[in-house]
Amino acid sequence: MTGAYRIAGVGGQGVITMAKAISTILMNENLDPVMSEIHGLSQRGGSVVSDIKYDGAKSPILTKNDADVLIGMKTSEALSNMYVLKETGICIGNRINDSGKDVVIDFVEGKKVYWVDCQSIAGDDSSGSINMVLLGFISSMDPKIHFDDAMKYVSNAFGGKYTERNTTMLRRGYEAGVRIFGNVTN
Known part of the structure; x- marks a missing residue:
């Protein structure tokens, strides 16, 4: 059975980096x-969007109701890409205040949505870390993306100070997910 992810964000948030990580983990x-x-x-x-299909897919481009998982690195990007989610799909989005007003959205078009406050999880180190926090969070609940595999990818993909920072953010995101889901994947 074919499965699919959409990762949506804006330039500079690491959308492509996260897509490469997920693709590599799925390939492994x-x-x-x-x-x-x-x-x-x-x-x-x-806007930057990356689509990943796996397990027999011929084309990675997603259309309406194709995605099993939507990952939104910015609240507005998650909301504007909600149409790709299957009825049974889940959205994991970075809960940020895009408009200057408090943003609280718990229920969107009958979809299962988890808003993650990546800035709070990352702390003072949040700049450039949203993708790793979300990848860690996903690895706590998606049986195809194991935390150990994500950690191995991040440890090999980045050099020097970036390895330490990214593995720390990955672990923080994972721990936040475990507090919600328990230890589902490992």
């Missing part, structure tokens, strides 16, 4: 992923 699980990336603008702040 012999799930044969295919990945795309779509850039709305080629500068920081422009």
Whole structure:
């Protein structure tokens, strides 16, 4: 059975980095992923979307009701991409205040949505860490993305000070997910 992820954010948030991590983890699980990336603008702040399909998919591009998992690195990007989610799909989004008003959205179009306060989880080190916090969170609840596999990928993909920071953020996101879901994947 084919499965699919959509990762949506803006330039500079690490959408492509997260997509490569998930694709590599799926490949190591012999799930044969295919990945795309779509850039709305080629500068920081422009929309960036990456789609990943696996297990027999021929094309990675998602359309309406295709995604099992939607990962939104910005609240507005999660909401604007909600249409790709299957009825049984889940959305994991970074809960940030895009508008200057308090953003609380618990129920969107009958979908299962988990809003993660990545800035609070990351602390003072949140700049450039949202993707790792969300990847860690996902690894706590998605049986295809094991925390140990994510940690191995991050440890090998980054060098120097970035390895330590990214593994720390990955672990913090995982621990936040475990507090909600328990230890589902490991």
